[in-house]
Amino acid sequence: MSSIPLFQCQINTDNVMFIGNILKKQNFIQQSTSSTFIKSYVDYNIQVDLSESFEYPSIICCCSTVSISLPKLLSFLKPNFSSTSNLIVLNQSSDPIDWNFLINLISSHHLSLNITNDENDLLKKLYEIISSLAKQKIKIKSISMNHIISNSHANIQERENIFYCVSKLTREKRSTALGQRGAFRGSTVWLTGLSGAGKSTVAFALEEYIVSKGLPAYCLDGDNIRCGLNKNLGFSDNDRVENIRRVAEVAKLFADAGLMCIVAFISPFEEDRQCARELHESSQIPFIEVFVNTPLSICEQRDTKGLYQKARQGLIKNFTGIDAPYQVPIHPDVIIDTSIISIDRSVQMIIGKLAERHVLSPTLILAVRELFMDEDMREEVLKEFSNLNKFDITELDLQWTQVLSEGWATPLAGFMREIEYLQCLHFGCLMKGHVENQTIPIVLPCTTEDKERLKSSSKIALCYNGKFIAVLKKPEFYEHRKEERCARIFGTTNPEHPHIKMILESGDWLIGGDLEVLERIQWNDGLDQFRLTPNELRQRFREMNADTVFAFQLRNPIHNGHSLLMQTTRQLLIERGFHNPVLLLHPLGGWTKEDDVPLPVRMAQHQAFLNEDKDDRLDRSRTVLAIFPSPMSYAGPTEVQWHAKARMCTGTNFYIVGRDPAGLPHPSDKSKDLYDPTHGSKVLTMAPGLNQLQILPFKVAAYHRSVKTMAFYDPSKHDEFDFISGTRMRKIARDGEQPPDGFMVPAGWKVLASYYQSLAKESGDTTKN
Numbered sequence: 001m002s003s004i005p006l007f008q009c010q011i012n013t014d015n016v017m018f019i020g021n022i023l024k025k026q027n028f029i030q031q032s033t034s035s036t037f038i039k040s041y042v043d044y045n046i047q048v049d050l051s052e053s054f055e056y057p058s059i060i061c062c063c064s065t066v067s068i069s070l071p072k073l074l075s076f077l078k079p080n081f082s083s084t085s086n087l088i089v090l091n092q093s094s095d096p097i098d099w100n101f102l103i104n105l106i107s108s109h110h111l112s113l114n115i116t117n118d119e120n121d122l123l124k125k126l127y128e129i130i131s132s133l134a135k136q137k138i139k140i141k142s143i144s145m146n147h148i149i150s151n152s153h154a155n156i157q158e159r160e161n162i163f164y165c166v167s168k169l170t171r172e173k174r175s176t177a178l179g180q181r182g183a184f185r186g187s188t189v190w191l192t193g194l195s196g197a198g199k200s201t202v203a204f205a206l207e208e209y210i211v212s213k214g215l216p217a218y219c220l221d222g223d224n225i226r227c228g229l230n231k232n233l234g235f236s237d238n239d240r241v242e243n244i245r246r247v248a249e250v251a252k253l254f255a256d257a258g259l260m261c262i263v264a265f266i267s268p269f270e271e272d273r274q275c276a277r278e279l280h281e282s283s284q285i286p287f288i289e290v291f292v293n294t295p296l297s298i299c300e301q302r303d304t305k306g307l308y309q310k311a312r313q314g315l316i317k318n319f320t321g322i323d324a325p326y327q328v329p330i331h332p333d334v335i336i337d338t339s340i341i342s343i344d345r346s347v348q349m350i351i352g353k354l355a356e357r358h359v360l361s362p363t364l365i366l367a368v369r370e371l372f373m374d375e376d377m378r379e380e381v382l383k384e385f386s387n388l389n390k391f392d393i394t395e396l397d398l399q400w401t402q403v404l405s406e407g408w409a410t411p412l413a414g415f416m417r418e419i420e421y422l423q424c425l426h427f428g429c430l431m432k433g434h435v436e437n438q439t440i441p442i443v444l445p446c447t448t449e450d451k452e453r454l455k456s457s458s459k460i461a462l463c464y465n466g467k468f469i470a471v472l473k474k475p476e477f478y479e480h481r482k483e484e485r486c487a488r489i490f491g492t493t494n495p496e497h498p499h500i501k502m503i504l505e506s507g508d509w510l511i512g513g514d515l516e517v518l519e520r521i522q523w524n525d526g527l528d529q530f531r532l533t534p535n536e537l538r539q540r541f542r543e544m545n546a547d548t549v550f551a552f553q554l555r556n557p558i559h560n561g562h563s564l565l566m567q568t569t570r571q572l573l574i575e576r577g578f579h580n581p582v583l584l585l586h587p588l589g590g591w592t593k594e595d596d597v598p599l600p601v602r603m604a605q606h607q608a609f610l611n612e613d614k615d616d617r618l619d620r621s622r623t624v625l626a627i628f629p630s631p632m633s634y635a636g637p638t639e640v641q642w643h644a645k646a647r648m649c650t651g652t653n654f655y656i657v658g659r660d661p662a663g664l665p666h667p668s669d670k671s672k673d674l675y676d677p678t679h680g681s682k683v684l685t686m687a688p689g690l691n692q693l694q695i696l697p698f699k700v701a702a703y704h705r706s707v708k709t710m711a712f713y714d715p716s717k718h719d720e721f722d723f724i725s726g727t728r729m730r731k732i733a734r735d736g737e738q739p740p741d742g743f744m745v746p747a748g749w750k751v752l753a754s755y756y757q758s759l760a761k762e763s764g765d766t767t768k769n
Contacts, residue, residue, distance in 0.1 A: 174258045185215060186255040187359045188280055189350060192267045192329060193292030194321045195307055196299035198338030202292065202346045203264035209347050210260055212692035214435025215360075217260040220247060225265075235318045241272055248276035255285045260359075268320050270327040286359050290350060291332035296321050298339040344651075361432050368407035368534045368649050371414065371515050378518055385468055388461040389454050391446065391511075396502065398464045398521065399590040400442050402629045405470070405517035406533040408646045411436060414515030415444040418478040421510065425488050428641065429688055437689030440633055440642040441485065444472075445507035451477050460513070468518060475513040480506070490635050492674070496667035498593040499633045527589075527603055532626045534649035537584065540624055541651055546582035548573055550654035550696065551647045553628065553661075555588045555596060556726065557605045557752050559744045561701030561710035563617040568712075569656060569696055570619065583623045584652060588643075590631035593664070597755065599627070605751040612747035634664045636675030637683040644684055648693050657681040658698040709742035734760045 174184070189206065191199040203219045210217040226233065230246055233239040244267050254261035267273050273289060280287035299321070300308045311319035318324040334353050336346045354360040373381060393401065403409055411432055416424065421441055423430050430436040446454070454460055460472040486493045486500045495501050522528050532540065541549055550569055554562065566583055573581040587606065589599050597605075603625075610620050630646065633639045639662035644655050660677035667674070684695045702721040704711040713721055724743065732739055733756040739749060 184258060185260065185359055186258045187286040187288065187354065187357075188251045188255050188261045188263060188276075189288045189290060189354070190251075190267070190273065190276060191262070191264045191290045191292055192273060192332075193294060194296060194299045194326060195266060195319075196302045196304065197292040197294035198336075198343070198346075199264040199266075199292045201343055202290075202336065202338065202350075203262045205343050206347050206350055207262050208692065209351070210360075212689070214429075214688055215260065216258065217262060218254055219262040219264065220251060220254075222265040235324070237269075240268065244269070244272040244276060248272075248279050251276070252280055252283065252285060255280065256283070260354075266320050266326070268324065268326045270330060273329065286354070286357050288334065288350065288353055288357070289329060289332045290334045290336065291329045293328075293335050293337050294339050295337070361434055368538075369410040369413070370407045370533070370535065371405045371517050372520070373516050373518055377516070381471055381516070381518070382468075385461060388459055388471070389457045390461045390463050391450060391454060391472075393444070393462050393464050393469070395464070396591055396631055397444055397462075398469065399629060399631045400444075401462065401470055401515065401517065402521040403590075403646075404442060404515055405521065406629070408534060408628075408630065408649055409438065409442055410534075410649055412438070412442060414472065414513050415511060416442055417476050417512030418510075421478070421512070425485065428638070435689045437641055437645045437687055439638045439645075439687075440489065440635065443480075444511045445480055446477075446509050446511050447507040448509060450507070451509040451511075454511070460511070469521070470515055470517040472511065472513040472515060475511050477509050477511055480508050480510045482506075482508075489633070489638055491638075492667070494667040497634065497664075497674075499635070525600065527600065527627060530603065530625060530627045531589065531629060532624075534651075537624065537626060537650040541582055544580070544582050544622070544624075546580055546622075548578045548581050548653045549584055549651055550581060550656065551584040551586050551650070551652040552656040553586050553588060553643055553647070554658070555592060555602070555632065557597060557602060557744070558609045558748060559710065560617075560742060561703075563609075564701055564710050564712070565656065565699055567617045567619075568699070569654070570622070572696075573654065580622065583618065584647070584650060585618070585623055585625045586628045586647065588632055589627035589629050592632045593634070596632075597752075601751065601755045603627070605748045608747035608751050609745045612745050632662070634662060634674075636661075636663045637679045638662075640680040640684060641687045641690065644687075644690055644693055644695075648690070652693065654694045654696055655684070656696045656698060657684055659700065703740055703743055705740075707742075708740065730756055733757070 189203075191203050193199050200219075200221050200223075203221065207217045207219040225247060226243070229250070230243050233243050244265065247263060247265060251261040251263050267276075277287045277289065303309060307316060307319065308322065310316045311322040320326050334349055336349060338346060341349075351360060400415070404412060404414060411430065412420065420430055420438075421443060424438050424441050428437065428439040430438045454475065455477055457475060458473070460475055461468055462470045462472055482503050483493050486497075486503055490497060490500055493500065495504055523531075550566075550573065552562070552566055566585075570581050570583065585606065587599070587602055592599075606625055610618060610623065610625065628643075628646065630642070633642075640657065643662065644657075647655055657680055660673055660675065661680035663673055663675045663677065663680070665674065666672050681695060681697045684690060684693075700713045701710045702713045702723045703709075705720055705722055711721075722740070724739070729739070729752075733749070733753040736753065736757060743749075744752075
């Protein structure tokens with residue numbers, strides 16, 4: 001044995017084996033092959049061989065409910081009893097003790113009974129037992145820090161003055177304080193492998209991913225720990241053993257506190273890794289061993305620190321893989337090879353194992369949750385279509401169905417049920433074992449008449465213009481409290497707000513349920529090739545070898561100020577160390593208010609801009625133009641969180657936020673904004689569940705008169721800048737005039753001018769103002 005945990009002592013005789021080991025709080029009994037285990041509620045594990053030759057064995061039972069726990073304990077122990085035994089009971093129940101019950105147990109089992117309500121008193125009794133055994137001159141071996149200390153019972157007597165302080169907090173209480181609502185998720189993920197295998201890269205990516213979901217995690221990296229806690233250790237076999245022992249103990253403490261502790265250490269010896277596992281598992285803490293099995297040749301090629309080269313030259317001694325052994329894990333929980341598996345995929349493999357162990361929610365596994373039927377299911381559903389109750393959905397409902405089915409609202413499995421709706425409405429998040437940002441309700445309104453007609457259905461066929469679109473399974477009906485919804489989402493109930501108007505005119509009930517969509521929703525408007533799903537965009541970025549993605553959403557035409565911003569952002573990312581940043585130009589494609597530029601016009605303008613931009617400011621080879629299918633809500637800072645969260649599904653890492661995102665003029669006073677134009681970007685930097693996304697604030701650009709191009713605004717040269725508002729731009733276009741040189745690519749302006757002039761003709765207004 002290379003080491004025994006610090007608080008472990010072992011006493012051996014022919015007929016007695018007693019191990020007092022600090023463990024996690026448990027309340028169950030299990031039997032080993034040679035002895036009886038009683039795992040206590042005070043972090044102690046008492047193992048006693050109940051042989052007849054040991055006259056007065058002492059058994060400690062810690063019970064939250066004495067009347068339930070004791071019969072189980074005593075029926076388990078009875079075959080081993082041949083004499084009176086000392087039973088110490090820690091009563092942690094607030095209920096009164098049934099004394100008649102206990103008296104019967106004492107008499108029938110030959111028990112000497114002690115009852116205490118004080119955990120410290122219980123610990124004293126534990127050490128009294130140890131002391132009593134020591135007085136019988138039992139030889140003691142205490143093994144710690146790679147040194148064997150052979151003494152008489154003096155070592156144990158010294159320990160009599162050390163009392164383990166038991167926290168009054170349960171794991172469940174700690175979990176609640178961490179926002180996990182009683183679901184304890186403390187665990188340790190132990191990454192082992194050669195230097196340069198990718199352990200730290202995977203560990204820090206896993207840490208970032210877990211924290212982005214609102215769960216606490218901390219990474220213990222080998223080099224970092226040797227800079228502090230273990231800076232007095234070298235690289236001899238003994239020091240390596242002690243290095244791992246200390247880290248295992250620290251990881252256990254982190255995990256016991258409710259954090260996921262991610263350990264990235266070479267940890268070359270199998271025995272030490274097993275000790276770390278046993279330390280955790282004996283305390284009922286999940287332990288996941290991840291073998292980062294990257295070949296030595298690849299590790300040497302990487303050699304970012306130059307260590308392999310020095311080791312080959314003999315400048316570094318005892319270097320694992322060169323002149324020091326690495327023992328391959330015998331039964332690792334996960335095996336990854338970072339030379340052939342991406343970091344994202346490696347993280348998801350570990351997340352999958354944690355979900356399998358019920359440490360994390362399975363919803364964390366899928367980056368994107370699509371809701372399409374497979375071919376076999378589609379055939380079965382089509383057969384039963386005639387027997388299903390039908391519900392006709394609106395165009396707005398169909399757009400939300402597309403959003404759900406393509407996975408933009410992962411982890412939602414369909415239109416929100418009441419519990420999801422309430423979480424969204426009151427917290428701006430879904431809480432499915434972790435925090436998932438979701439600020440905009442995705443709901444399906446219906447009338448009272450439809451509710452009464454459909455309420456007994458287990459499945460409902462959703463139809464649009466007579467076409468079967470999807471099945472809503474296990475529908476749930478709940479009241480559509482429209483005023484509350486509008487007040488919380490929009491900060492107003494003003495019926496002049498375009499989206500509020502639609503809500504107030506919709507049904508008085510909402511239908512929630514799991515959604516299964518027959519096939520991809522097509523609009524047949526010539527733009528379906530741009531409606532790429534999150535998974536398709538992820539694949540496109542992989543094909544482009546993107547090492548990061550930055551997204552820009554817009555619902556207006558592109559001018560040269562936008563291209564300046566995106567060009568500057570790309571350069572910023574390159575300066576940060578990225579080699580191939582890819583731009584996702586992602587105009588919103590769902591419902592918008594009447595006076596917004598329609599999607600077909602915007603897409604034609606965007607394409608013209610990309611095709612005719614002689615300076616190639618957007619770098620067409622590194623730009624993906626696609627349509628985001630969500631309807632617009634005009635909910636300001638609340639809605640901008642939804643826009644950002646949805647882009648995360650595509651693998652976007654950076655998000656550009658404009659001025660007054662998702663805003664509009666005040667419905668009652670057009671001279672002012674409904675929302676503060678700066679709040680959108682500020683809120684995104686604080687929003688829960690968006691930690692993975694880095695927010696890039698929008699720099700204000702205006703037309704620079706002397707330079708004759710769009711430039712970032714300099715307040716000190718205010719008079720040199722011309723702010724061309726949307727109203728002014730529309731007037732110039734409608735009147736057939738040209739904007740200032742350098743404001744917009746001519747081909748893009750031509751598309752825009754043609755649209756506004758057609759509107760003027762339709763309205764009969766052909767005069768210039």
